[in-house]
Amino acid sequence: MTLFSDLPTVRFEGPETTNPLAYRHYDPDRVVLGRTLRQHLRLAVCYWHSFVMNGADPFGAPTIARPWMTGEPMAAARAKADAAFDLFRVLDVPFYTFHDRDIAPEGDGLAATLRNTRAVGDYLGEKQAASGVALLWGTANLFSHPRFMAGAATNPDPDVFAWSAATVKTALDVTHQLGGANYVMWGGREGYETLLNTDLKRELDQMGRFLSLVVDYKHRIGFAGPILIEPKPKEPTKHQYDFDAATVYGFLRHYGLEKDVKLNLEENHALLAGHSFEHEVAVANAYGIFGSLDVNRGDPLLGWDTDQFPSDASQLTLAFHEMLKGGGLTTGGLNFDAKIRRQSIDAEDLVHAHVGGIDICAEAFLKAARLVEGGGLAGPVSERYAGWSAPDHAARGATLEEVAAAAEARAVSPQPRSGRQERLETVVARA
Template identity: 60%
Template sequence: MSYFDGIDPIRFDPDGDGDLAFRHYDADRVVMGKPLRDHLRFAVCWWHSFVWEGGDPFGGQTFQRPWFPGDTMDLARQRVDAAFDLFRILGVPFYAFHDHDIRPQGASLAESNARLDEITDYMGPKMEGGGPGLLWGTANMFSDRRYMSGAATNPDPDVFAYCASIVRAAMGATVKLGGVNYVLWGGREGYETLLNTDMDRELQQMGRFLSMVVEHKHRIGLKGDILIEPKPQEPTKHQYDHDVATVYGFLKRFGLEGEVKVNIEQGHAILAGHSFEHEIATANALGIFGSIDMNRNDYQSGWDTDQFPNNVPEVAMAYYEILRGGGFANGGTNFDAKLRRQSLDPVDLVAAHVGAMDVCARGLMAAAAMLEDGALERRREARYAKWDEAENAAMLHGDATLDAIADRAEGAGLDPQPVSGGQERLENLVNRYV
């Protein structure tokens, strides 16, 4: 018996009155020359949907799933069956996982890796015949107590070596399942206090590890991207990958800016003091945009609550920057989001994804309409139009010196006056679409 028995595949039904229908996500609808499914590239995350037990800092498990506690291979296979049932019901093209999400940890490193190989043998046939693909795989290097002082940045070199083994296995599993990308989620790559931390040493270790991952990617024929996911204060006080700009500086230091891109999460962007669209625009400007984790935070909690997206204007501005940058290449929209711990029923998990997919579809269509109409871009271009004049462009691209530019300003008696940025008018413009 399926965990999702009685729930039919979700259809596009804009006029229906039930809560298990897409009102806006018509996968075949062509927007800017491409079907919505190819723009959005939805993925279901394995960890929150099938592994998380519904606990919080003040209380334990609330969810009762037939595959919990998930500590045997038989339960792992049962979880795989449920996962692919959900993928079929939603019609998503992708999913994503950590190694520890799909197989229980063994008594030894070798047994853990063997179990990963065994469970991916079970998953492979379920992906045939039009089943969902793997958007990205990754290794869990944060949950076990051995990572309490970091993974690649750990002061113990044995942990570094241990991580090399599980990353090699996870990358192999990703290639085996035809995965498009591989993510390094540095959940423990940071520190609590400088009193016991050699920051430069740890950054060197992190850079060396990432360089070896890139080398291994090419060795095993992984065709997609290696992705880093920026995040602040999660869970350590000072994270080395605080935001997109910080990650770019790290990549430049180790010569990896042409090899590694970023997977940007909405919740992490907010915790870093930025907007989601800011982080996406920054990644596009630096040439490292890869993929996104779509969720939202509770803005009153001050923590990463990983809720399903429901704010169309926020989502629209994120997709505006994605479309403005050319859209996804290898990346996609991964729902790194979890149910609230009171949402106990199988149908809750389906409905949460249905609503999130609709919100994203509405947001992307609004973003596409803004971009195609061009009103926002025309006003942006007009604001910088004087820079296109030859004399002004030469200040950036010519041989002009500071002296020459200063002399011109003084000789011409320049007296520039402020020009309105018109923010409120632009916000009103955006509201016409969202």
């Protein structure tokens, strides 16, 4: 028995239902744009916030206690896995995600720690086979332990670099063993606090080499999924090297990794970087490095990563629209990198949070799909750039001189044209 054993599987009951443990918008078998909602959304529950988070914050002690948070560490890890897969059953989600330290405890030294990770990986494989739930992606925690206080790949101590390499190798091995669709590199402390003690170029070169080693290893073991980087602008490090989508693309181009590495983008991180979520998705699509999404929101009144469940479809609609314009999700998915609030201490609160978040994602996706099907945005955008289709236009000259000469020869000066922003905002609001 687990905390969730007595709960039935949540089902779609339609927009009129008053059942708080039913889906109003998420009908997994509904076909939209040629695929079911289950195939489009590829929903995933994260291990860390859902089963590790205890409600502690910088100003207060833990408020959330779960049965697997005490006792012999490996037995607790298996109990945690039992509870996790029971929750996946309740929510009827196809995927989950984890850090290595979420699923298995640290041991006495590196070798023991890696053995723990592999052992729990075997247990997760059994759970996957019995349930049909698959792994969206795995990653390694290279930020929580004090050894990583100055970074992992970027650490000034080469012993930490080597420890991190062994940790990532094992996490990638387990992800591969479990059929993971992707592997994420989350650089929680890859950055610096002050340049007074930092060799910035050395650290960037170390991070580039580390990622190159991971990509080479991925190919050698036959891991078919992409490596994903998750941009984050700040917190805990003041100057993160993976600030946003554009910054990461520049990094990947510099080290020749742009063909092997894509992005896992998070709404909360986009906000902290001073961007909208749809901006980050559009940039990733423009550079051909879009991979996956974390759909936790932030609080615009707070300047840190609050990791809240989505509660407003309008905040996601345009991001999903940009996602669909780029072809939608392939190996990626929608991961709930979100945690219940410190006062939400009951296990059922975790279920309500996911049910609400899943419904919001489905509602937003259906609005985005209607925008695509109706062409309400694509048509005006195409019309706005129609002049570039003229084969003899002045701007198509091969040299600056040719463009300038053709422009000078034109008798008519260009006239401003409306961008129709308010009209298009209304189209979105009415979708």
